[in-house]
Amino acid sequence: MSTPRSPSPWPRAHRALPLLLGLLGCGAEGEKDVSGDEDEQVADGGGAADGGAPTTDLTWHQDIAPIFSQSCEGCHGATGGGGGLDLSTPERAAEWALPIAAAVEARRMPPWTAADDCNSYQGDFSLSAEDRAKVVEWARAGAPAGDPATAAALPPAYTPPVLDRVDLQLELPVEYTPDPGQPDDYRCFLVDWPWAEDAWVTGTHIRPTNEAIAHHVITFLIPPEDVATYEALDAADAAPGYPCYGGPGGDIDSLQTMRWLGAWAPGGGAAVYPEGTGLRVRPGSKLVQQMHYNTLGGPGADRTVMDLRVETTPQGWADIQPWTDVRWVLGVGMDIPANTEGVSHEFRYRAGAGDRFAFHNAALHMHTMGVSASLHVEHADGSETCLLREDSWDFNWQRTYALTTPVNVTPGDEIVLRCTWDNESDQNAAWGEGTGDEMCLATTYITDSWPED
Ligand code: HEC
Numbered sequence: 001m002s003t004p005r006s007p008s009p010w011p012r013a014h015r016a017l018p019l020l021l022g023l024l025g026c027g028a029e030g031e032k033d034v035s036g037d038e039d040e041q042v043a044d045g046g047g048a049a050d051g052g053a054p055t056t057d058l059t060w061h062q063d064i065a066p067i068f069s070q071s072c073e074g075c076h077g078a079t080g081g082g083g084g085l086d087l088s089t090p091e092r093a094a095e096w097a098l099p100i101a102a103a104v105e106a107r108r109m110p111p112w113t114a115a116d117d118c119n120s121y122q123g124d125f126s127l128s129a130e131d132r133a134k135v136v137e138w139a140r141a142g143a144p145a146g147d148p149a150t151a152a153a154l155p156p157a158y159t160p161p162v163l164d165r166v167d168l169q170l171e172l173p174v175e176y177t178p179d180p181g182q183p184d185d186y187r188c189f190l191v192d193w194p195w196a197e198d199a200w201v202t203g204t205h206i207r208p209t210n211e212a213i214a215h216h217v218i219t220f221l222i223p224p225e226d227v228a229t230y231e232a233l234d235a236a237d238a239a240p241g242y243p244c245y246g247g248p249g250g251d252i253d254s255l256q257t258m259r260w261l262g263a264w265a266p267g268g269g270a271a272v273y274p275e276g277t278g279l280r281v282r283p284g285s286k287l288v289q290q291m292h293y294n295t296l297g298g299p300g301a302d303r304t305v306m307d308l309r310v311e312t313t314p315q316g317w318a319d320i321q322p323w324t325d326v327r328w329v330l331g332v333g334m335d336i337p338a339n340t341e342g343v344s345h346e347f348r349y350r351a352g353a354g355d356r357f358a359f360h361n362a363a364l365h366m367h368t369m370g371v372s373a374s375l376h377v378e379h380a381d382g383s384e385t386c387l388l389r390e391d392s393w394d395f396n397w398q399r400t401y402a403l404t405t406p407v408n409v410t411p412g413d414e415i416v417l418r419c420t421w422d423n424e425s426d427q428n429a430a431w432g433e434g435t436g437d438e439m440c441l442a443t444t445y446i447t448d449s450w451p452e453d
Pocket of ligand 1: 068071072073074075076084085087096099100102103104108109110111125127266267268
């Protein structure tokens, strides 16, 4: 099947909204710093007897190291990727005991925001309720190390997925040093697509060379006919690349045809598309690499690389399909009134006669007023499948969740997207690209319908 075609969940003209995902660039309102200022919140932790220090039988070597190995060290290993914080030794973990208790209890860490009871996902590094309780108890009791001689066996550490094969490496055209004068530097770089024949991308892995300052990366695929639009943006800015916040720039026409090719957030690894499927790239295309740098991570330069697994034989049809209500995008029907909590809006799409496809992953997107969001399928037979639900939305931790088992959609099924916001400001909000605006959007990797097993 060499000709991409659409399962037409949307009217054709509106099928290209992934551009709006550019807004996914993390908010400018600053990072939590990692200086451990959470102490007050946990000072009266459980286990304290008679007002004394909390006590515990749990120790690093016997109980905690196996949990950290699976759920923390992929990001907080000796190389210190997660905010520069190394939690791989009992000494370092003990120094951070109180911030650890606070972050784990509040479920801020590990940053896995999908609801437990929605679906199951590949590479799940979340903590069970039992492990969460153990970590909090141990950390509040001063993070005792215990006896290394009787250390529990460590389960295999979770490490982000990698590609089994790299056919093409595309790096930023230059090494870039973000402006240290501002905490957030959003910048887009045009990258040539070098192949002279049709190609199908079957896996991607974005690798910032300086994870201390790279906060978020989104890769957009620009078809050949729109390349000139982006070259003009690049040429208009004297420095390398060009500034961009809401997406790769471009005009209304080019925004209709561009596609999302990949994304990276801290702890992110390779995205491997389902066997036999891929995203088609035509010769003469370009990529726009949208970088969000955060200079609080220190001064320095970066030259992000994108590893790609590419096939030159046609692959099964696939697309990164966005879901939202087109009326919202046009400014109708997604009002979020000032000073109002718990405002919800819902979008439903009923699969028509020709709509047979399978969901393989899902990501949700709102801005900072977002409280919760969900994407689910109401099947024609009355059953329901939750694809992704986030009960405490965190703008800083948007992630694509790869389903363990694909979910088929057949005619008569309804796809339901729901978002809830708290608007504590004095301004009404609606769809838009600014920081005071909002969005309600899901993106999904879809293919032709999938065999059940
Ligand atoms: C997917 C990557 C990732 C994983 C997994 C992860 N962290 Fe983090 N963590 C980060 C990053 C990045 C930061 C830097 C601050 C931020 O961006 O929120 C951070 C910050 C922290 C902080 C300091 C800031 C705060 O929020 O209190 C603590 C403590 C922490 N992590 C503990 C943990 C523990 C304990 C685990 C495992 C149970 C864990 N983290 C798992 C990425 C991760």
